Amino acid sequence: MARHTSPPSRTERVFSRSSYAEYQRVLAILRTETVGGALLLAATVLALAWANSPAADSYFALRDIKIGFEPWHLELSLGHWASDGLLAVFFFLAGLELKREFVAGDLRKPAKAIVPVAAAVGGVAVPAIIYAVVNLGSGAEALKGWAIPTATDIAFALAVLAVINTHLPAALRTFLLTLAVVDDLLAIGIIAFFYSTGLQPLMLLAALVPLGLFTFLVQKRIRSWYLLVPLALATWGFVHASGIHATVAGVLLAFAVPVFASGKKGEPAEGLAESFEHRLRPFSAGFAVPVFAFFSAGVALGGAEGMAAAFSDPVAIGIVTALVAGKTIGVFGTTFLVTKTTRASLDASLAWIDLAGVAVLAGVGFTVSLLIGELSFGLGSAHNDHAKVAILGGSLLAALLAAVVLKARNRHYRRVQAEEQRDDDGDGVPDVFARS
Template sequence: MITHRPALRIFRRSSSSEQLRISAILRKETVGGALLLAATIAALLWANSPWSAGYFSLREASFGIDFLHLNLSLGSWASDGLLAVFFFVAGLELKREFVAGDLRRFDRAIVPVAAAIGGVAAPAIIYSLINLNSGSEALHGWAIPTATDIAFALAVLAVISTHLPTALRTFLLTLAVVDDLIAIAIIAVFYPHGLQPQYLLLALLPLGLFSWLVQKRIRSWYLLLPLAVLTWALVHASGVHATVAGVLLAFAVPVLRKDRKPENGPGLAEHFEHRFRPLSTGLAVPVFAFFSAGVAIGGWQGFSSALGDSVALGIVLALVLGKMVGVFGATFLVTKTTRASLDDGLAWIDVLGLAILAGIGFTVSLLISELAFGSDSAHNDHAKIAILSASVLAGLLAAILLRARNRHYRRAAELSR
């Protein structure tokens, strides 16, 4: 007797416990998106005001110690230090998804993983093609448009939608989690500076002790925090970007409880995530945005000049067009080559709206820009303007489309009453 497996429905609802957990994350990320926007606007206004010299002086003000190269500017402390908290939270979320969330199942993971890969590959290809004849320095920025900023994207969704299916938001969050993993790998592999392996080897000692303690489910901050800071400092001194330390520490934290009974409370990874996500979304990322997004545009003439740079043009096209093609194309391809299909009541235009929304690149894009070109490079300034412009354009296009879909779902809800 031949049995047929049911077709996989993508964008279907998650379990009730997963829905509650994701809803809590979405609320925090939405608030974080508003703070991120406020910090970005403040930085741009100050950097383009008559008092702009004060902004740049503040960003370049240095403090710290020379030991392990820890005498850094405020801007570097924000990108190397505070963003490590952001990547720690991203690592915890990523590990939880693969160990206990929807990504542990191949049939639920294949679509967002494929979409994330497509959303990285297509922008990288478009950027590289545009800058093929612009020299090796320009090509070094190929990874800038590969990242999606989940806080900004979810903030746009929160503003324009109240009736869109929850599964669409969940898909965007899951896609961004996988996107973060790829971005972490890109930063670690392609953007080390002056690699010193001896410090990387030394970092294994505090990292190993941290791992042993958390595997024993020890939560004492006075034991874990010094080890985490030492691991971060040694990774920073090694030439690998210090944010990678946040991910390594997160991957060491166990997801499941020792008794394997979720009803007895959350595992250690979820406990740390609850503690550190407000710090990440409410402080670390907005402060990084404040010190990183400030760029002197120079009026309309400066704006036009910046977008005339092939680097800026490549970023805008890669984020707005490349992300849309990559995310939508990969999702569509999966449905045509497997038994997967859209869940009932959803349409491909919904997926297109999400794919356009994925073109909002900000936090990680700004970080990679600095790693690729250096903070004092003209390419870096042009890249910042392009990242901001592309993110605004992608957000507006997605808002127009998804707002129309929101009205459709609202009418459908009213008719079903």
């Protein structure tokens, strides 16, 4: 009598090779963000040097110059225009990337999406908990900064990868990119719900009018900038006046943009989301984020005494601990638990030490961390200055530790990638993609 056997359960390999088209798209994004990371680093160094030079007063005077007009609270300092205005472009791109990943990218499959999404949630929750534990006895004011160490700065993280010349597999770099995009979205949710003040419901309702018109036009695949840009600016203005941080407008506008082209005869084959990404990513990475960093990273360190005072503040201790230990535990631990408790498993071509290196690198927090620091404590406050020092110090420490781990894997993956780039049949697509 034949014995009945049930079919084996299907195991989903995480961090496995993506399609060649997706691989090429991700590489294009990584190249732009890597260059942006270098500019971001240069802007940060310039801000720190100027803020600690004999001409420091001129730096802070420049940051605090107010321009604009008072209606809708739009008479803002240059520093606030950078954080409220330029970062809206950054979050618009983050929203586009996230929507594209879940609608048309490899993460449209729940089995592939669960690991990076879970890792992002763990990478937000664990640092927040660690920060809160460190600051439990420091008062309500210090606890306001619980969200500062929750974000990963993709531009800085990718710049670190470029500097150490790592040959990590594209799947891990895609994981880092997706992780950063998802926790940027979580961060903007935190900003909207926990750091909004003086809510004005009428202004928020008013924002729905230009947002609705923008949505209607983009869904009709209308690309005319002279129609879309004024509506986007009006949406941003109403959201800013509503008391919700204006960067939220960038995410709302991004979610309205369709990913796929209409397919109608005579219309571009490129979808609107992809078109907007191509146009705006160089501006965001090359100008918007570096300018924000220039106005936000400048802090008077005060020499050895000032540094000692900063790192004696529980706020700074909590941020550094959460960025370095919290991010690593959150990202690596969550990924490990998901792969051990579900049908997901690590791809055979990777080792857990690779993921550990990327988890440490996720502790490079900067852009969004600086923004949340300002929202938590206020520009120019002692806690905010100490938070800036801690964000820079924690990010630097995470980068150095990640470099040690990933450098050790560099030679191995250089050999592996040399084999993968072989194209023996001459069709322009590496043979490894044809086999997968």
